[in-house]
Amino acid sequence: MPEPPHRRRAHARSSDLERYAGLFAARTQVMRSSAMRDLMAVTARPEVISLAGGLPDTSTFPPQTFAAQMTRIAQESAAEALQYGPTEGFRETVDCIIEVMGAEGMLPDPEDVIVTTGGQQAIDLLCKTLVDPGDAVICEAPTYPGAIPVFCSYEAETIQVECDVDGMRIDRLEEVLERLDGEGRRPKFVYSVPTFQNPAGVTMSLERRRRLVELARSRELLVVEDNPYGLLRFGGEALPPLYQLDGGDFVIYIGTFSKILSPGIRLGWAVAPPPVMDKVVLGKQAADLCTSTLTQYFVREYFRDGNWREYVESLAEIYRSRRDAMVDALSRYFPSQATWTEPNGGLFIWATLPSYIDTGDLLAKALREDVAFVPGQAAYVDGSGRNSMRLNFSAGNEDEIREGIRRIGKVIGEQVELYGALTNSASSSAPAQAKESDMDSPGLPRPGVAETKRDGGDVLPFRKAGGA
Amino acid sequence: MKVAVLKGGRSLERSVSLRSGARVEDALGRLGHTVLPLEADGDLVKRLVSERPDVAFVAMHGMGGEDGTAQELLEILGVPFTGPGVAACVRCIDKVLAKHELRAAGIPTPDWFAFNETAFRELGAGDALAGLEERLGFPLVVKPSRGGSALGVKFAESPSDVPGALVSAFSYDDRVLLERFVEGRELAVSVLGGEPLPVVEATPHSGHSYDFEARYEIGRTSFVCPAQLGEADSSAVTEAALGAYETLGCSGFSRVDLILGEEGPQVLEVNAIPGLTDTSLLPQAAEAAGMSFEQLVEKILDLALAPASA
Numbered sequence: 001m002p003e004p005p006h007r008r009r010a011h012a013r014s015s016d017l018e019r020y021a022g023l024f025a026a027r028t029q030v031m032r033s034s035a036m037r038d039l040m041a042v043t044a045r046p047e048v049i050s051l052a053g054g055l056p057d058t059s060t061f062p063p064q065t066f067a068a069q070m071t072r073i074a075q076e077s078a079a080e081a082l083q084y085g086p087t088e089g090f091r092e093t094v095d096c097i098i099e100v101m102g103a104e105g106m107l108p109d110p111e112d113v114i115v116t117t118g119g120q121q122a123i124d125l126l127c128k129t130l131v132d133p134g135d136a137v138i139c140e141a142p143t144y145p146g147a148i149p150v151f152c153s154y155e156a157e158t159i160q161v162e163c164d165v166d167g168m169r170i171d172r173l174e175e176v177l178e179r180l181d182g183e184g185r186r187p188k189f190v191y192s193v194p195t196f197q198n199p200a201g202v203t204m205s206l207e208r209r210r211r212l213v214e215l216a217r218s219r220e221l222l223v224v225e226d227n228p229y230g231l232l233r234f235g236g237e238a239l240p241p242l243y244q245l246d247g248g249d250f251v252i253y254i255g256t257f258s259k260i261l262s263p264g265i266r267l268g269w270a271v272a273p274p275p276v277m278d279k280v281v282l283g284k285q286a287a288d289l290c291t292s293t294l295t296q297y298f299v300r301e302y303f304r305d306g307n308w309r310e311y312v313e314s315l316a317e318i319y320r321s322r323r324d325a326m327v328d329a330l331s332r333y334f335p336s337q338a339t340w341t342e343p344n345g346g347l348f349i350w351a352t353l354p355s356y357i358d359t360g361d362l363l364a365k366a367l368r369e370d371v372a373f374v375p376g377q378a379a380y381v382d383g384s385g386r387n388s389m390r391l392n393f394s395a396g397n398e399d400e401i402r403e404g405i406r407r408i409g410k411v412i413g414e415q416v417e418l419y420g421a422l423t424n425s426a427s428s429s430a431p432a433q434a435k436e437s438d439m440d441s442p443g444l445p446r447p448g449v450a451e452t453k454r455d456g457g458d459v460l461p462f463r464k465a466g467g468a
Numbered sequence: 469m470k471v472a473v474l475k476g477g478r479s480l481e482r483s484v485s486l487r488s489g490a491r492v493e494d495a496l497g498r499l500g501h502t503v504l505p506l507e508a509d510g511d512l513v514k515r516l517v518s519e520r521p522d523v524a525f526v527a528m529h530g531m532g533g534e535d536g537t538a539q540e541l542l543e544i545l546g547v548p549f550t551g552p553g554v555a556a557c558v559r560c561i562d563k564v565l566a567k568h569e570l571r572a573a574g575i576p577t578p579d580w581f582a583f584n585e586t587a588f589r590e591l592g593a594g595d596a597l598a599g600l601e602e603r604l605g606f607p608l609v610v611k612p613s614r615g616g617s618a619l620g621v622k623f624a625e626s627p628s629d630v631p632g633a634l635v636s637a638f639s640y641d642d643r644v645l646l647e648r649f650v651e652g653r654e655l656a657v658s659v660l661g662g663e664p665l666p667v668v669e670a671t672p673h674s675g676h677s678y679d680f681e682a683r684y685e686i687g688r689t690s691f692v693c694p695a696q697l698g699e700a701d702s703s704a705v706t707e708a709a710l711g712a713y714e715t716l717g718c719s720g721f722s723r724v725d726l727i728l729g730e731e732g733p734q735v736l737e738v739n740a741i742p743g744l745t746d747t748s749l750l751p752q753a754a755e756a757a758g759m760s761f762e763q764l765v766e767k768i769l770d771l772a773l774a775p776a777s778a
Contacts, residue, residue, distance in 0.1 A: 041483035356632035361620055361639040364480055415635050418585065422594045422631035 027133070027155050043372035049404040052372040054198065054347055055395040056259050057318060061311070069301040077297060085293040087285045089115025089269070093296040096303040097269050101255065103309065104230050106244045108253070108271045114280055115291045119228055119256035119268035123147055125287065126189070126224060126252060126270065127154040129279040136180055136187040140168045142350070142379030142388070144198045144226065147191060151381075158381045159187070165341065167194055167204025170211045177219065189222040189252070194242055196229040196346025199379045199390035203344065206239050213242055216250035222276075226254040231312050234320035235344035243271065252276065257299060259347070260312045265295035318394075319347065325398035326391060326405060333409025335416045340391075347394040350376075352387060353412060356419050359389045362411060371407040470502040471769065472521035472547070474538055477508035479530030480619055480640075488744035489527040495765040496525070508533060516545055523772055524549040525765075526741060530615060534741045535561040550772040552740045556717040560740035564613045564645055566716055573715040575708055576734045578727075579604060580647040582613060585638055594631075600646060601627055609647045612640035623649065652729030655695055657709035658742065658750040660721045660764075661771045664706045665753035669695035691749065693756040701728060708733040720771045723750055 043050050073081050088094075094113045101108055116122045123146075131137060133155035139147060141160030151158045161173045173190065180187060192212070194204035204212070216223045225242040243253040248271065256268035272280060284290075302308060323342075326349055330340050340351040353359065359375040366372060376388030389408075393401055473496065475489025476482055489505065496503045504521050506512060508528055516524070524547050526538055536557035542549040552560070559566050564582040571577055581600045587593035601608065610633035611621045620640040622633035630646075637644040658665040669692045697705065709724035712735045716722075723742035726733045742750045754764040 041486075042478070042480060045478070356635055358632070358636045358639075361636035364619065365639040367480070411639075415639070418588060418638060419631055419635050421588045421592075422597070422634055424594055 027153055042367050045370070048367065048370045048372050049396060049400050049407070050372045051391045051393070051396065051401070051404045051408075052374045053392055053395050055392070056263060056315065056347070057394055058262055058264070060314065060318065061262065065302075065305075069298060072301055073294075073297045081294050081297040083293060085290045085296060087114075087281055087290050089113070089291055090293075090296050090300070092300045093267070094269075096299050097255065099303065100231070100257075100260065100308075101243075101253075101271075104227075104238070104241055104244070106241055106253070108243070108248060112248065112271050112274065112277055114270050114272075114277060114284060115296065116268045116270055116284065117288060117291050118258060118263070118266045119226060119254050120146060120150075121284075121287070122254040122268050122270040123150050123191075123224075123226070125280045125283045126254075126272075126276075127151065127156065128283045128287075129276065130188045130222070131156045136185055137189060137191060138173065138176060138187045139191040140193070140197065140200075142199050142376060142385055142390075143191070144193055145374065145378040145390075147226075148379075148381055151191075156188070160380060160382070163197070163200055163202060165202050167197065167202050167208055168192055168212070170208050170215065173212070174215065177215075177221070187221065189224045190216075191224045191226065192242070193226045193228075195227055195239065196232065196343050196348075198229070198346065199348050199374065199376075200350040201341040201343030201346055201348045202350075203236070203239065209239060209242055209245055213245045213251065216246065221250060223251045224254065225251050228254075228256045228259045229346035231260055232316050232319060232347070233345035234316045234323070248273065260315070261299070261302065261308070265298060266292060267295055267299055316345065319345075322393040322396070322398055322401055323349070325401045326393045329402045329405035329409075333406045335409070335413055337416060338412065347392055349391045349393060351389050351391060352376075353389070354416065354419070355387050357412065357415050358386045360386065362389075362415065365411045365415075366408055369407040369411060371404045373408060469523065469769075470504060470519070470521045471496050472504040472506050472516065472519065472524045473527055474506050474508055474512070474524055474533065474549075475527045477528050477530070477532040477538075479528070479532050479534075480615070481530035484743055484745060485527055485529045485533065487746070488529070488748070491744055491746065491761070492525055492527050492765055495762045499762055499766055508538065513541060513545070516542075516547060521547060523547070523769060525769065525772075526551050527744060529741055529743060531561070534739075535614065548772050550768045551720045552718045552722055556719065556722075557740045559716045560718070560722070560738045561614050562643075563611065563737050564643060566738060567645070569715055570712055570735055573711065575711045575715060576732065578609075578648040578650050578734050578736070580645045582643060582645040583634075584643040586642075588634070597630060598627065601630065604646060604648045607649045609649050610634055610637050611645055611647065612637045613643040613645055615640045650727045650729045650734050652727040652734075653695070655705055655726045655728055655733070656723055656749045656753070657706060657726065658721065658723045658753040659709060659713045659718065660750075660754070660767060662710075662713070662719075664710055665750070666694035666756040667697060667702065667705055668693040668749045668753050668756075670749070691752055693749075693752050697728075701733075705733045708735055712738050721750065721768055 043052055091110065093115050094110045097113055098108060098110060116125065127150055131154040135156050136159055137151050137156040138159045138161055140163045142163065143160060148158065159176055161176055162169050194209060196203055212223060215221065223242055227241055230241060243251045253271040254268065257265060258268065270280060327342055330351065334351065337354045338351055340349050343349060360377055363372065363375055374390040376385035376390065377383060379385055379390065396404065473489050473493050475485050477485060493503050493505055504519055506515055524542050526533060526549050528534060528538055532538065534557060536554040539549060539554045539557055543554060559569060567577050567580055583593055607623050607625045609621065610624055610630065620637045622636050624630045624633045634644060654670045656668045656670065671690045705726060705728060708726060712724045713722055716738050718738065718740065723739045725736045725739065727736060742748060744751060751761055751764060
């Protein structure tokens with residue numbers, strides 16, 4: 001038997017990195033990774049209640065189902081499941097995808113679908129295919145924090161368009177498009193998470209969806225619809241995806257099994273018109289040849305049972321109860337100056353605090369209380385959003401959520417009180433619940449009407465949705 | 469030699485510490501030492517007692533590792549350790565205390581006023597702010613007294629920025645200082661065993677100042693070492709740095725951060741255990757002095773084991 005190779009510590013390769021600094025591509029200088037990454041490293045401590053992640057609750061997936069399916073794969077198709085697969089993905093996987101999209105009223109041509117390594121790779125491949133350095137890409141403000149590093153690594157100029165409780169403000173989008181027109185530029189695409197948005201939890205209204213799709217048609221503008229959460233609905237009426245409204249001419253669709261089955265299997269997909277798809281396939285070939293065959297086999301087996309929708313519905317029920325617990329705790333423990341969204345699905349609530357609170361610094365204080373969240377700044381390219389935070393309600397149970405919110409509320413309350421003492425203002429950190437009457441009033445902003453900014457800060461026009 | 473590398477801990481600079489520690493472990497391995505990586509957690513003392521290292525390399529930053537806590541434990545256990553002793557760590561981690569000591573010793577440091585939270589909450593210190601702001605002028609710098617890596621450091625451009633900046637700084641510590649902003653070049657002098665290494669100048673590519681992000685990301689900040697300084701400036705900077713190092717009782721190694729403004733160098737703070745990551749300044753300064761990282765690590769160990777190291 002040959003000696004096993006001497007094991008090198010994984011970090012050995014990272015040593016003396018500065019010697020390589022001169023070799024780095026210029027784009028690495030615009031790759032963002034933030035100070036928050038360092039703070040987030042502290043959130044991994046086991047005693048920390050983390051409302052920071054975006055993790056679906058995989059603990060409810062029956063282990064015996066998992067075991068049975070993997071056993072079946074091992075017994076019936078081990079050789080194939082361990083082999084490379086086609087770059088576009090297996091046709092059987094695409095059939096599962098069409099079933100999932102069908103559940104939301106979409107009927108794509110199987111030829112237009114590519115299976116990707118998570119939805120994240122779909123974002124990356126689309127940028128790789130469409131974006132040259134300096135190109136404009138438009139997204140929501142706030143946007144999915146994980147999209148920002150992708151846009152940055154392709155050196156896009158990322159332009160963010162304000163969101164309110166009805167999603168991206170299309171009037172503002174038009175202003176941006178006009179401005180770009182004036183500069184003789186066209187954005188490469190508009191990236192949107194229209195349903196139960198990450199991070200804001202808001203959903204684009206039907207009227208805005210129609211306007212966005214019309215705008216895309218009339219301007220021949222590509223829209224990238226990222227829809228990981230659409231099926232995780234526990235309230236309100238389902239709205240048609242942009243892809244369905246458009247029919248797939250100008251809307252490129254990104255989907256994923258991460259939130260309806262498992263993020264660990266790294267299976268997502270993109271649906272794009274054939275000319276775009278051809279390039280995406282080339283990009284995928286260069287990136288990783290094909291998506292994991294083994295996990296595609298797993299999905300195929302899993303869908304064979306036909307119970308996938310039941311599982312998604314059971315997740316939605318769990319998340320509804322957790323959302324309720326979080327909203328209840330927010331009104332109990334957050335000061336009256338705070339506002340938050342009340343999503344009808346998805347995984348996140350977005351809370352906005354008085355403008356003088358920097359949630360990056362607040363996180364340091366919160367970590368001393370063993371609780372974590374994502375500071376709002378992570379969802380902006382320009383450093384704004386400093387007084388907001390993303391709160392996840394899918395990963396922890398109701399008790400953890402209540403306790404986590406209580407701890408965050410406590411540190412916010414201390415900051416509000418301190419600010420009051422510093423400015424001699426009558427700032428009260430009284431919990432919001434003390435102002436029951438405000439809560440019950442129909443305080444929703446009318447779509448398209450700008451909210452007054454308080455204190456000149458970066459206050460998003462989100463309001464308590466008053467039981468929406 | 470069996471060398472324990474203490475790293476991690478619960479401080480906000482945990483991940484910086486892990487990077488410093490990993491790099492030191494590599495170097496120690498290449499130097500032929502037996503490396504004992506030790507996460508600073510609940511088992512630390514137990515492992516130090518059972519493993520009995522010859523010396524401990526303290527690669528911890530921030531509270532818990534750089535504030536004298538770990539050093540005190542090592543003293544009690546009789547394990548020699550790298551870097552400054554307990555008293556120096558206590559002085560360096562607390563910027564207010566350090567500034568008082570520096571000023572008393574005649575070492576230039578920007579004017580400041582310090583407050584704890586009680587002063588604002590219970591004694592109405594908010595009423596004194598206007599007067600202080602007038603004396604310090606704008607912009608002014610608000611920082612937590614303890615903590616490192618520019619976490620919680622804010623620039624206030626006008627009086628209306630001050631309360632928010634104070635709220636931020638109080639997120640990290642219950643004592644904060646308002647400091648006069650000194651315009652000038654950002655310099656760092658690493659001191660190794662009482663000898664100054666070449667001066668490093670830091671120039672962030674963007675943004676207001678040398679912030680936390682720029683500090684730890686390759687390519688975000690330009691460093692020049694040795695900094696281009698005239699002879700007079702160079703000796704004034706070195707003198708101030710050595711003065712600060714000695715005044716605060718440092719030993720082994722430390723890094724002194726200064727601003728070179730119109731009125732000469734002003735010491736901002738002394739880092740008892742400066743970072744040893746790939747983008748850290750002490751290793752760069754050592755390299756400019758012709759020392760490899762391995763040689764630097766070996767020298768730091770020698771200093772820790774030297775009798776009555778000063």
